Each structure stands twice: as C-alpha cells, then as structure tokens.
Amino acid sequence: MLQQDLLQERPSVLIVDDIPSNLELIEVIVQSEGFTVLKAYHGHKAIEIFEELKPDIAIIDVMMPDMDGFQLCNTLKELAGKRYFPIIMLTALNDKESKIKGIECGADDFISKPFEPRELIAKMRSLIKLKELHDELEHSENIILTLAVALEARDPYTRGHSTRVGDLSREFAAFLGLSVKDQEMLKKAGILHDIGKIGMSEAILRKPAPLTDEEFNLIKKHPIIGEQICSPLHSLRDILPAIRHHHERWDGRGFPDGIGGKNIPLYARILSIVDAFDAMLSERPYRQGRTYFEVLSSMRREQHNGQWDPELLSYFIEMASVMDEGFFSLESLKNIYQE
Ligand SMILES: [Fe+2]
Incomplete structure (x- = not known):
C-alpha cells in the first residue's frame, strides 16, 4: 500500500538485472535522482511487478539466464499494448548486434556498460517526458470519444x-x-x-x-x-x-x-x-x-x-x-x- 502511494508521487523505474551488484549500482544512481525503484533479478519477477505496480519506465540488462532482456522487452511491450512504456536496454560496449536486436524487440534506448550516470538519467528523463505526452494525448482522445457518446445520448x-x-x-x-x-x-x-x-x-x-x-x-x-x-x-x-x-x-x-x-x-x-x-x-x-x-x-x-x-x-x-x-x-x- 505504502509502495503504491509512493509510486503515485514519483516516477517509478523497474530495474531488471540478474547480477545484484549491477542492479544495486543503478538503484543508487536513480534513487538519488528522485525515482522510485522497483527491482527484479529475473524476467518473470519483472513481469509480475509490471502488471501489479505499473512502473513508468524500465532498465533491462540484455544478458540474463532463462528469459533474456530481448524476450522480456518484447513481452513488456506486448503487455503494455497501446500504452507507451519506455524501455532502456543495458548492453556491452559497442555491442551493435544487441542494439539491432533490441530495436527489433521495441527497445526505446540503450546504455552501454560501463555507463556514465548522467547519461542514464538524461535518457530516462527524456523518455518519461515522452511517456507523459503520450498519456496526455490518449487522455485527450478519450475526452473526444466520450464527448461523441455523450452528444448522441x-x-x-x-x-x-x-x-x-x-x-x-x-x-x-x-x-x-x-x-x-x-x-x-x-x-x-x-x-x-x-x-x-x-x-x-x-x-x-x-x-x-x-x-x-x-x-x-x-x-x-x-x-x-x-x-x-x-x-x-x-x-x-x-x-x-x-x-x-x-x-x-x-x-x-x-x-x-x-x-x-x-x-x-x-x-x-x-x-x-x-x-x-x-x-x-x-x-x-x-x-x-x-x-x-x-x-x-x-x-x-x-x-x-x-x-x-x-x-x-x-x-x-x-x-x-x-x-x-x-x-x-x-x-x-x-x-x-x-x-
Ligand atoms: Fe453523419
């Protein structure tokens, strides 16, 4: 309950990485910038959190056992449906192949490891801004659709x-x-x-x-x-x-x-x-x-x-x-x- 209250006030970020030290490093960085952090060490947990807590953005490591970052990205995008849900993928430096695969899976941006914290935060902020615009647009569209139904009533x-x-x-x-x-x-x-x-x-x-x-x-x-x-x-x-x-x-x-x-x-x-x-x-x-x-x-x-x-x-x-x-x-x- 407390966690859900927090989510409404600050943008929430879902971080998915199977290596605890990597995950905690990102957690410290994004938390210090005022984001609420939701953590998952594997894809299945990430899906659970996504459905229950509806985060605003996700940072996903590409290399994970069982369900890799690409599969997870694909699944989250499918679950989001028409709603815009931005995803940043963590790749190894100069890993072109992963970036191409990531784009095919619907990833919105990439960060190469080792990464510069300011770059990560800047990318997150710009994607969240984009998400807000999408949400606003959807809201306006819903108003017009509701108006049309009300008009004929x-x-x-x-x-x-x-x-x-x-x-x-x-x-x-x-x-x-x-x-x-x-x-x-x-x-x-x-x-x-x-x-x-x-x-x-x-x-x-x-x-x-x-x-x-x-x-x-x-x-x-x-x-x-x-x-x-x-x-x-x-x-x-x-x-x-x-x-x-x-x-x-x-x-x-x-x-x-x-x-x-x-x-x-x-x-x-x-x-x-x-x-x-x-x-x-x-x-x-x-x-x-x-x-x-x-x-x-x-x-x-x-x-x-x-x-x-x-x-x-x-x-x-x-x-x-x-x-x-x-x-x-x-x-x-x-x-x-x-x-
Ligand atoms: Fe008409």
Whole structure:
C-alpha cells in the first residue's frame, strides 16, 4: 500500500538485472535522482511487478539466464499494448548486434556498460517526458470519444448509434481482411463520425418532419466541423478523411465535397454503409425502424442506386447474412441491435 502511494508521487523505474551488484549500482544512481525503484533479478519477477505496480519506465540488462532482456522487452511491450512504456536496454560496449536486436524487440534506448550516470538519467528523463505526452494525448482522445457518446445520448433516437457504428465498422473491416490497425481506426471513426453535430440545435436534429433547405444546409456542415474538432489530435489524423467524407455518395451526389467512386477514401465508403444500415434499423422521429431483414433486403435492392460502393455493399450484405462463418455471426450482429 505504502509502495503504491509512493509510486503515485514519483516516477517509478523497474530495474531488471540478474547480477545484484549491477542492479544495486543503478538503484543508487536513480534513487538519488528522485525515482522510485522497483527491482527484479529475473524476467518473470519483472513481469509480475509490471502488471501489479505499473512502473513508468524500465532498465533491462540484455544478458540474463532463462528469459533474456530481448524476450522480456518484447513481452513488456506486448503487455503494455497501446500504452507507451519506455524501455532502456543495458548492453556491452559497442555491442551493435544487441542494439539491432533490441530495436527489433521495441527497445526505446540503450546504455552501454560501463555507463556514465548522467547519461542514464538524461535518457530516462527524456523518455518519461515522452511517456507523459503520450498519456496526455490518449487522455485527450478519450475526452473526444466520450464527448461523441455523450452528444448522441441527448437524443433518444440516436442513443448508441455511434458506438454501434464503431463496433460494426470494426467487424466489417475484419471481415474484409483489413489490418488490426485499420479495424481500430474504423472503430474510432465510427464513434466520431457525427461529432460535428455538437453545435447543432436539438430542434433540427430531432425534427419529426423533413428538413427545410436551410436546415439541411446546416446539417451538411457536420462532416467538416467533425474533421476540424478531431484535427488537433495527431493520433486521429488517419480518420479525418473518413469523418469528412462519410456522407459522400458513390455517384458523386453526396456532401460536403461531391467526390465519387474510389476518390472517396475506403474508410469513408465503409462508414457510409454501416452508418446507413444502423440508421435504417433505428427508430427515427419520422419513421419507424425497420427489421433487420427488411433493411438488408432493401440495401440489396438499392445496391446499384449510386449511394454506396456496390462491391463493398455486397461484402457487407454477405457478412450480415452469414451465420457463424468464423468472422461474424448473425447472432452477434443481432446482439448489437438488442441494446
Ligand atoms: Fe453523419
């Protein structure tokens, strides 16, 4: 408990070395600079400490019995997942081979033995600064994602829409064989696609009758506003085109830019299908929601009407119609719509 309290106040460093005298030397150096020290004499203990105490940085010796420094570096990076966890590796002087191997395992920096204490501290401080920036960025991204979900919660007809579009877009990306990174990006794009509606009046968003030209022109600005809201975040830069173009049409008659065909970015073409699918399934003030099968057959009928990429749409219908084919089951799709 006391150790956990200390960890919250000072940056904590996990030092991993099988030779006690080496480990203690580093301990003295980093402790004198105000870091909290967590020690492990082998990789398995280091993993335990990492999971339990979530240190800010690790210094790992390359040469260790059982699990060597490279394996440990790999494992810690995997466990950290999307969270940034900096690792400095201790190598022998001029050991080029180890450095290359270390980079392949995700190491962030190296210190050669015998090392200069000031060099070690300077490297640690700069990596911890980088980690703080990463954490801050993640925090900002979470705020925007939360805002998007909160925004639609004010309207009972759209509640859950963005989350469902995010989930389903990710499933669709997996079905299409896109990379895990693409799947994650599409999930974020799905959650954020309508965030540009944030400044728009509820009276227009909830209007039970068709919109006037003026109202429609206002609504048409939401993809651009959404793109502007998300643009300061570097981590969202890959999904900006998806947000901007999710209302473009395959025949070029959409908005805001009126681009068509494959000029519309792939993420946006995917979102446009999933967005429409969810909207048709959901109840709207001016229209009752349709059943799952009605929506699918209506999309099938409209496959070549110019709204969507017809090839992508056929894949979507295939995914949505298939039961337990490995990627996606009809049951799990239905579950998304039972919330
Ligand atoms: Fe939209």
